[in-house]
Structure formats: structure tokens, C-alpha cells
Amino acid sequence: MTAKFCTSCGSPLREESKFCAKCGVAVVIGIKTETHFESAGPGIPTSPKKSGKEMSKRAKAIYAAFAVGIVSVFFLVFMSHISDRPHPVIERQQTVAMTSLYTDQTFEQVPISRRIENGKIIIPLSIVLEKKMVAFDYEAPTVTVPLLAYVSNEGKLVTSFRFCEPCNSKNFRIEAMQMVCGNCETRWNLNNLRGISGNCQKYPPSPIPSQVVGSEIHIDENVVANWKLRI
Numbered sequence: 001m002t003a004k005f006c007t008s009c010g011s012p013l014r015e016e017s018k019f020c021a022k023c024g025v026a027v028v029i030g031i032k033t034e035t036h037f038e039s040a041g042p043g044i045p046t047s048p049k050k051s052g053k054e055m056s057k058r059a060k061a062i063y064a065a066f067a068v069g070i071v072s073v074f075f076l077v078f079m080s081h082i083s084d085r086p087h088p089v090i091e092r093q094q095t096v097a098m099t100s101l102y103t104d105q106t107f108e109q110v111p112i113s114r115r116i117e118n119g120k121i122i123i124p125l126s127i128v129l130e131k132k133m134v135a136f137d138y139e140a141p142t143v144t145v146p147l148l149a150y151v152s153n154e155g156k157l158v159t160s161f162r163f164c165e166p167c168n169s170k171n172f173r174i175e176a177m178q179m180v181c182g183n184c185e186t187r188w189n190l191n192n193l194r195g196i197s198g199n200c201q202k203y204p205p206s207p208i209p210s211q212v213v214g215s216e217i218h219i220d221e222n223v224v225a226n227w228k229l230r231i
Contacts, residue, residue, distance in 0.1 A: 087192040089207040090158055096212060097129060097155040102190070107132040107174040109148065109162075114138070121219040123149060125212055128157070133174050135162055138224045145227045146170045148205050149217060152191045153177045157212065159219055160193075160205035165231045167200055179204065203230060 004013040008025040018027050110131040114123045121138055128134055133150035148162035162170050164181050171182030178196060179188045186198025195201025210219045 084189075085192065085194070087194070087207055089209060090152070090156055090192060092209065093156045093158060093207075094212050095155045096125065096157045097151050099155050100151065100153060102132075102153055102174055102177050104176060105174075106176075107150075109133045109135040109172055111135050114147075116221060119221045121147070121221055121224060123217050125157075125215050125217050128217065133172070135170075135172075138221070140225050143225075143227070145224050147219070147224065148172065149210075150174065150179075150190075154191050156191070157210065157217065158193075158207060159210040159217065160207045161224075161227060162205055163229075164200050164205070165203045165229055172205060206230070 004015065004017075004027070005011065006013055006020040006023060006025060006027070009020060009023045011020055011022040013020060013027060019025065020027065110127075110133065112123060112127055112131075112134045114121055114136045116122070116138075123134065123136060128149050128151060133148065136147050136149075138145040138147055146162035147159065149157070149159045152158050162172065164170075164172075164184065164186065167181065167184040167186075169181050169183035173180050173182060174190060175187075177190050179190050179193060180186070181198065181200060184198055184200050186200040186204075187196040188194060188201070188204040189196060193204040193207065195204070208219065208223055210217050212218075
């Protein structure tokens with residue numbers, strides 16, 4: 001049983017007392033609440049006792065590694081999806097050959113001549129199919145525009161401007177299933193010209209529309225004559 005004392009004079013009180021026998025002050029009846037503490041020493045309470053255990057350093061490291069793994073997988077899948085997207089111009093180009101795997105094969109660009117008739121720049125389809133990648137120029141009064149034509153790994157005819165602005169390169173090659181700049185060695189996906197590695201990934205040979213007419217490839221002269229540098 002807990003002893004009771006007068007809050008005014010400190011005199012001992014009987015359990016049933018309602019007034020202090022010494023000073024006559026009314027006894028305050030209340031409920032005392034208790035908090036359990038861990039003691040830091042005799043008579044010195046510390047912070048309340050924690051009910052759970054802190055996560056160990058090893059557990060934290062495992063959770064962190066798991067989170068990083070999930071983010072990495074998401075990033076790789078996302079980037080893979082982006083790199084596989086078709087180029088809008090190339091997607092509309094005609095298919096001129098069966099799907100061809102350029103595995104372990106390298107094709108340098110082969111210079112060819114072209115002719116201009118009725119507002120069209122014309123080259124033979126057969127030589128593109130044979131050489132895989134050909135280079136030619138369009139000469140206007142104020143500018144000479146380097147051009148490129150090749151057959152993609154998916155069998156698509158691709159015609160483009162032949163220029164990588166950051167390094168001023170006009171030389172390219174097909175290596176396995178990649179387009180490679182002959183100057184800076186930047187690499188692009190052959191099927192959609194999206195960057196794979198290198199400093200000039202944003203500046204691949206820029207695709208332009210063309211048509212197969214009989215045994216020839218026709219490119220609109222106006223499109224080429226209005227060519228502008230990207231940087």
C-alpha cells in the first residue's frame with residue numbers, strides 16, 4: 001500500500017482521510033500513472049524503453065541492394081524499348097531484300113555516281129543491293145550535299161544525308177548490325193539509327209524518303225537541296 005501525505009504540510013495521512021488532521025487542507029484524490037524507464041544509474045531515469053529492434057546494418061544493405069536492382073532492371077528494359085523503336089522515315093521505306101544478318105561482316109561505303117532527271121536524284125537499286133552501302137553527292141550551285149544509301153538488317157532501303165556534324169565525318173561503314181562513323185567511331189543501330197555508343201549519338205546519318213521506281217532509287221531533289229546542318 002502506498003503511503004499518502006498532505007500536499008500542503010507534508011503530514012502523513014490515513015488511507016480513509018478526507019482532510020489533513022494537522023492543517024485541515026482537503027485531500028486531493030487522483031490517479032497516478034507510471035511510466036517504465038530504463039535506468040542509467042541509481043535514481044536517474046532515461047528514455048522510455050523501445051518495444052522493437054532496430055534494423056541491422058546487414059538488413060539495410062540487403063534492402064538497399066534490392067532497391068537498386070529493381071531500378072536497374074527497369075532502366076535497362078526501358079532503354080532497350082527505346083533503342084528498338086522504329087525510325088518514322090525508315091519505317092515507311094520499302095523492303096527491297098530479305099532480312100539479312102550482317103553478323104561478323106563489315107561493309108565500307110562504296111562511292112558511286114548519280115544522275116538527276118525531272119527533279120529526282122537517281123541511283124541504281126542493283127548496286128545498293130550488291131554493295132550494301134553506297135555514297136554519292138548532290139551538287140547544287142551553293143552547296144554540295146553528301147548522301148548515303150544502304151540496306152538495313154531488316155531488308156529496308158535506307159537513304160540519308162551522309163554527315164556527322166560534331167566530327168564533320170562523311171565516312172561510314174556497316175559493322176555487324178551497326179552503323180559506325182569512320183571518324184569518331186560512334187555507333188548506331190543499323191535498323192533505326194538510334195545511338196548505341198560514342199560522342200555523336202545524336203547525329204547519325206539523317207534518313208530521307210526515297211522510292212523504288214523499276215530498277216532505280218529516286219530521291220526528291222528539293223528535299224536534298226534544302227538540307228540544313230543540325231548544329
